[in-house]
Amino acid sequence: MPIIVTVHVDVVLTILTVLGIGNRLWGLMYPNAVVFDEVYYGQFVSLYMKQMFFIDDSGPPLGHMILAVGAYYGGFDGNFSWNRIGAEYTGNVPVWNLRFLPALASALCISLAYQIVVELKYSHFSALIAALLIMFENALITQSRFMLLESVLIFFVLLAVLSYLKFYNMQRCSFSVSWWFWLFLTGTACALAIGVKYMGLFTYLLLLAIAGGHTWQIIGDTSLSNGGLARITQGQPLEIAFGSQITLRNVWSKPVPCWLHSHKNMYPIRYDSGRGSSHQQQVTCYPFKDVNNWWIVKDPGKQELVVSNPPRPVRHGDIVQLVHGMTARLLNTHDVAAPMSPHWQEISCYVDYNVSMPSQNLWKVEIVNRDANEEVWKTILSEVKLLHVNTSAVLKLSGTALPDWGYRQLEIVGDKSSNVYHQNMAWNVEEHRYGKSKAVC
Structure with missing residues (x-):
């Protein structure tokens, strides 16, 4: 069986990365003299190269060690x-190597800025503008060309922000390998930022506050029980998308829950009262977990029954069809009286x-507890x-039990x-999966 590998290349990001590296590394050896705080950081680099023990009480040592890596690979012996x-650099000082890592870190900041704007859900054009502003910002260009720590600090700060945004935007793939990777990288980048300069602590506190706000939004969206919150953390996709496979629990069905259900049996042609039915497939509310x-x-507007890549979320006001998973028939209603409640409409497949x-199988999604008019339909959280588009009937639970032909399940009607x-x-969507989704986590 052939192995197929699909590679997605962001051409704009690639071009920005190449241009950024060229922008930051060009003419790196000029001037060939000690500039500003190079006189300070160079002393620590020399001590590292001479393998001399010293106590650095000016700040964390990681930044100085990163500069020393460049000196090591440049063959610097520490004698300066x-x-x-x-002061002019002597021939034994590898100026290009000493300045390379800060310049490279600054070049990669351009790519990170582009990706951060994209992860914030702005357009790629906006991301391009942000990246270009950083690429040609004169102070950043100047600062990045010398053996200083600010560029390295900014790189780790932006990496931490990007990693958290990647992690947050992967809620549909919770607990996947990628989800764990971005969470781990967020913490690692924060630690590295603090290791370069103590100012990196503010980035950690910022992301901690943002994460706290996001957590509070999830908890505060609805009065979740412990069981409901646990379901979210079990890796179910949060946002309902076209192609999602779901179970729908009626909010009113307490203390015994029941779920929207159908099976291959039809409504009787005539009820005991003599009234006729549509003889369509029964739709009920069933108080047990079941594949139906x-x-x-x-x-x-589409034939696909899988989630696209990327998923297209269903929002308040969207028109959908609900396909019964086991029988592949569409949820439907006509101007036909319900079996037990003739003043309401019959619901069928x-x-x-x-x-x-x-068929009249179009349904409009209205999120009752929404905060915005374009809110996304969410697992557990959304009511x-x-x-029904054709008749304006609302799908609801009547609470009346059906006769033996309906297996004593509860009646669903259109009001x-x-x-x-x-x-x-x-x-409520209680269980949710993307099934044979094309989405890749």
Whole structure:
């Protein structure tokens, strides 16, 4: 079986990286003399090269050690008198190597800035502008060309910010290898920033505050039980997308929960009362976990039943179709009386009998507890109403048990008469998976 490897290359990011390296490394040996704080950091580098023990009480040692790495690979023996600014470097001082790592760190900051803006969900054009501003910022160019620590510090700070944003944006892939990698890299980059200069501590505190805010948003979005919060942390995707496979639990079904359910049995052609039905596939609310509780959220304009890459989240106001997972039939309602509650509409999964009753299977998602009009439908957190597009009926639980032909399961109806919200109209996505998604974590 052939092994297929797919590689995605961001051409803009690649070009920015190459240009940034050229921008920062060009003419790195000029001037060939001690500049500003090189007179200070050079002394520590010489001590490292001579393997002499010393106590550095000016700050963390990591930055000086990074500069010493460049000196080591340049073959510097440590013999230079760092006694004044402007002193000419002698032939044994590898100036290019001493200045290389700060310059490289500054060059990579351009790429990091580009990716940070992208992770913040701004356009690639905005990210390009941000990267170009950093590339041609005169103070950063000047600072990066000498044996100083500021460029290294900025690199680790930006790496920490980018890593956290990558981690936060991977909620749909929680506990995957990539999710753990970015979380680990966030902590590592924060530690490295502090190891270069104590000012890096402020980056750690900033990310800690942001993470606390994000955690509070998740907890505060709804009155989650411990079980509900645990479900989020079990790796389920948070955002419902077109192609998601879900189970829908009625919010009103307490203390015994029940889930939107269908099976291959049809409504009787005639009920005991003599009324006729649509003879469509039964839809009920079932108080047990069952494979027939699973539904697929489908985009009415597409045939695909898998999540795209990247996923397209379902938002408040979107029109969807719900495909029953086991029978592949669409959730439907007509202007036909419900079996036990004739003042409401029957809910079914559509069966095409080639009669004059076309399918009416479009549903509008309305997030009841939303904070914004374009809020994304979320696992556990969102309480949604499903409004039938053709008849304006709301999918709800009547609470009445069906007869033996319905296996004593609870009746689901469409209510188009009530303008008053009740919890029997609201549904939670309790279980969620992308299934055969093309999304890669």
